[in-house]
Amino acid sequence: MSDYDFDRVNVLLAEDSPFIRSLLVNSLKVLGVGNVFAVEHGGDAIHFLQRVKNEPMRVGVQQIDIVISNWDMHPIDGMMFLRWVRRHKDSPDRFVPFMFITSYTEPERVLQAREMGVTDMLAKPFTIKHIGEKLISIIERPRQFVHTKDFFGPDRRRQKLDFGGPERRILNDKSEGVEIIRG
Amino acid sequence: MDKNKPVIVRFYRFKNRLKEKTAGLAPGNTSISKEAMEAAQQALSKMSEDYPDWVSSLIVKLQEQHSRCVDTPEKRHELFEEINRIAHDMKGQGGTFGYPLITAFSDSLYGFTVKRPGEITDNQIELVKSHLDAMRAVIRGRVAGDGGEMGEKLSESLNEAIAKYDDS
Numbered sequence: 001m002s003d004y005d006f007d008r009v010n011v012l013l014a015e016d017s018p019f020i021r022s023l024l025v026n027s028l029k030v031l032g033v034g035n036v037f038a039v040e041h042g043g044d045a046i047h048f049l050q051r052v053k054n055e056p057m058r059v060g061v062q063q064i065d066i067v068i069s070n071w072d073m074h075p076i077d078g079m080m081f082l083r084w085v086r087r088h089k090d091s092p093d094r095f096v097p098f099m100f101i102t103s104y105t106e107p108e109r110v111l112q113a114r115e116m117g118v119t120d121m122l123a124k125p126f127t128i129k130h131i132g133e134k135l136i137s138i139i140e141r142p143r144q145f146v147h148t149k150d151f152f153g154p155d156r157r158r159q160k161l162d163f164g165g166p167e168r169r170i171l172n173d174k175s176e177g178v179e180i181i182r183g
Numbered sequence: 184m185d186k187n188k189p190v191i192v193r194f195y196r197f198k199n200r201l202k203e204k205t206a207g208l209a210p211g212n213t214s215i216s217k218e219a220m221e222a223a224q225q226a227l228s229k230m231s232e233d234y235p236d237w238v239s240s241l242i243v244k245l246q247e248q249h250s251r252c253v254d255t256p257e258k259r260h261e262l263f264e265e266i267n268r269i270a271h272d273m274k275g276q277g278g279t280f281g282y283p284l285i286t287a288f289s290d291s292l293y294g295f296t297v298k299r300p301g302e303i304t305d306n307q308i309e310l311v312k313s314h315l316d317a318m319r320a321v322i323r324g325r326v327a328g329d330g331g332e333m334g335e336k337l338s339e340s341l342n343e344a345i346a347k348y349d350d351s
Binding site for chain 1: 188201211219
């Protein structure tokens, strides 16, 4: 068994509380994450990603590997930021893993985030163990992205459950109307 | 696929580049080094100890804003905005570090300093002070958790102040 090397990993962190921000930056650094770019709210985060797209040399990063964002921020909150990342034409990477860190853990909130295409959610109060588990999940269990007329995001089906009956799903990989893009 | 048929769903399946980046191409299980996990947990705990100091520094800032509200009534709307911003900063974090009372009190402060039209009365300024007093007592006494009897008393006296002064 070997250890992950996070040295080449670039994380963008959007968190408006200076205290929590430094806490998270510090935790990620001690875990070995090479680059953590921290910004204060969703607007700054969008601005940062635009710069990554337009002037990567000046920002010093070609690609953000993981986005970690608070939900409740002003003036641009995490949900608007997520929407921009997943849907806006200027987004440098609409497929980037996006994790909310939030004290909103009510089921309807989780559902709302999932429908907007969130990859994972880290609940406050968090521990290092939680952060570690989420990182591993993002690395080891990426999901295919699904694009339909009203959804774009990581597949909302996480588990492959054995189903003891006939396959009645309307579409499969070979159906007409299904396009598979590999890269 | 027939080009004329409309696409109903697209699936994007990519190579796992993040895994390549962090675990290389070698087969086998990968984990986060135990030492790194322990070091990070220690760093987090160490920083959490600074939480009361951080809150104290914010209470000092709130205190300054409160004094200005008393001295320059014409600037109250502006000052309330700043108070509201600081309260927002505080309210999300208390629970994380074992001080839910700070979250409760700052949430209450946040709630009644939200921007609204009309005059900001002396009573409302007095209410800011009641909140600051309650928060200060929590931090001074290191009243963690729900604070037991002490916590109950603090919440009660703050609620009394709210009942007395809140004329919004």
